[in-house]
Amino acid sequence: MLKRMIFPIVIGLVGCAILIILGTWQLQRLSWKEGVLAEIEAEIGADPVALPAVIDESMKYMPVRAEGVIAPEELHVLVSRKQVGAGYRIIAPLETSDGRRILLDRGFVPDEAKDEARPTGQVAVVGNLHWPDDMNSSTPAPDLGRNIWFGRDLPAMAEALEAEPVLIVARESTGEGIDPMPVGVEGIPNDHLEYAITWFSLCIVWFGMTLFLLWRIRTRTV
The missing domain is CATH 2.40.50 (OB fold (Dihydrolipoamide Acetyltransferase, E2P))
Incomplete structure (x- = not known):
């Protein structure tokens, strides 16, 4: 039974490791992107020249x-x-x-x-x-x-x-009846948190599938 479980265990651990690495990388990208957005916001709001x-x-x-x-x-x-x-x-x-x-x-x-x-x-x-x-x-x-x-x-x-x-x-009014729509960072995509959640969720699913497969192997050999 143990020999039959080795391959699913290896695949399960390798898959989880890859998904955790991908999720962690997206969190790092999130931190980087938030820094970039903060710099852009500071630039947008600076004193005009x-x-x-x-x-x-x-x-x-x-x-x-x-x-x-x-x-x-x-x-x-x-x-x-x-x-x-x-x-x-x-x-x-x-x-x-x-x-x-x-x-x-x-x-x-x-x-x-x-x-x-x-x-x-x-x-x-x-x-x-x-x-x-x-x-x-x-x-x-x-x-x-x-x-x-x-x-x-x-x-x-x-x-x-x-x-x-x-x-x-x-970014200020240029006439009555016109509502300024100043430049902002709202339109700059920042989906890294969603990507991280996706990778970590897949890791949980992968881990659960691995446990289920090991349980099936064990029940069939008992």
Whole structure:
């Protein structure tokens, strides 16, 4: 009987060891990811600096301030907010005091306010530079006729508004009726705890199956 049990015991122990290692690795990844998110949060909330003359994607999340004029053109990006429902992000051109024309994410308006007139003109903006991850292979093309976009496609939006593909996401109000949707870490995936729980749960199942198999071997040989 003991010889018949050796192989299931070895397989059971090796399987449990592998699953425990995988679960522990995910906990380590969780700790690392939480540190990264904390750094990003600190960067997002730092004191704003003047809009740099040269901007690239390494400056993602940089808090900035800019003065200029919000032009009347705008694009509407379909979004949904918890406990609010469907609505639109308002993307407008910001003509800065130093002669640049960039994109400004002013924030959220509810669905029924999509086509309402909004305050424009001179403004001092405080927000964060951002390169959103809204677009993927399944994102529909914008409905240009109804001015509805399904993601913040910076190059396409910049072309439509004749602006630089540079986006400031406002973290303070840029006009009555527009609710800022500032940059945050909520959209950054952090699934390592769920993965760890999955691996440890599989380990428990594997251990239970091993015990069951050993019990079957023992009962058949008694």
